[in-house]
Amino acid sequence: MFVNHCTACDKSMLIFPSQVTGMARIDGVIAMTYTCWCGAEQLWHDGVKGGQPEGSVAEIA
């Protein structure tokens, strides 16, 4: 489980796996959709990477 700030009820809520409705991995970033305690569909992702691909610095031919 994890904590996420809901944009609908404006609260930071603890989210349990049973509330998660979907998960995807996009460009190395994990994205999850879940239903908040208030009933709103929300998106969580661990994207603090600013769009930089992983390991690109060491990738030389």
Ligand SMILES: [Zn+2]
């Ligand atoms: Zn909410």
